[in-house]
Amino acid sequence: MNSKLSVEEISKFQESILSWYEKNARVLPWRKTSNPYHVWISEVMLQQTQVNTVLPYYDKFVKTYPTIQDFAFDSEDKVLKMWEGLGYYSRVRNFQAGCRQVIEQFGGEVPRDKKQLLSIKGVGDYTAGALLSICYNIPTPAVDGNVFRIYGRLFEVEDDISKAKSKAVYESLVNETMSQSNAREFNQALMDLGATVCLYKNPKCVECPVNQFCSANKNNTIEKFPVKLGKTKVKDVHLLTVVLKTDTNKYLIQKRPSSGLLSNFYMFLSFESDTPFRNQPKFLEDNIPFKVNMKKECLGNVKHVFSHLKWNLDVYSGTVKEKTIRKDKTYSVITETQMKKYAFPVPYQKVWKMYLKSKGLKK
DNA sequence: AATTCGGGGGA
């Protein structure tokens, strides 16, 4: 697809975007650095995650791991704890693997070549483009949700953005229209324009510096673009979970498997099913591989929504003698104080809060 | 090409 803009129009389009950015750029911590590793951290955190959510994580991460060597070889438990609550945890595992690659293959320096960047774990088309343009001012498209909205509306792109093929269409549009001399600010301007003006709902077209170029604005078809047809189906999952306290005043937790959802996070003993459980306390007693003393009353219900499924946890409590716990590498017995050293996914943080609340009520 | 990966925020 072609933008159908003349050379002169493209030049004016770029000037409009860049001068808007000069006045309206958001002040963000990763814009105060020229350290490619720090920019890379921000790009990974910002995948599918809004700026405000990322801010505290970015600060903490940079303070804890100021150099790529500090981060690349720390333990997975600590790395996951650092990322706890941010979601999409394979991002940080891939990022760490990618950092090791950069150290071993590229002398510790983020490469300036797209093909080399794409060979790095966790770096895809978007991140490669963002790093090349932001770190090195090399003109490369960085097609994200912002670009889908801005260019989808500018040129009334009919391609369905949920299809992988459409990304190439958008990349060619950006390639044709982006600033060649100031790719660094041009791409970041698109991000800010998408985040503050070209919004998904109720875009502020009156404030848009390129509204005179926008076909959807002209034809009053803003709400039709970008085109997205994919439907989201969310599966319901039922879980039983039990907070087990030992006779030694500690708690039993379990490490999740090393693959799949929330891999290598910690949790309370849990059982999962597509259909609701029956006789829940008995089910727990029968299926835990050592003797436990279950309380019959359910502490409550925790709901948690992921992108592709919905968890519904029934929370129980019980006691167990530490010596009777079957040896298993996945189990740990820890004190209440130690809990905050282990990475728990948000649904289990909710479970723990519910347990503490119920304990407080009884006293 | 479609699915799997988290969690929070806005309307």
Added chain:
DNA sequence: TCCCCAGAATT
């Protein structure tokens, strides 16, 4: 509720 977010890897 529904859809989105500075997406990438796996199936």
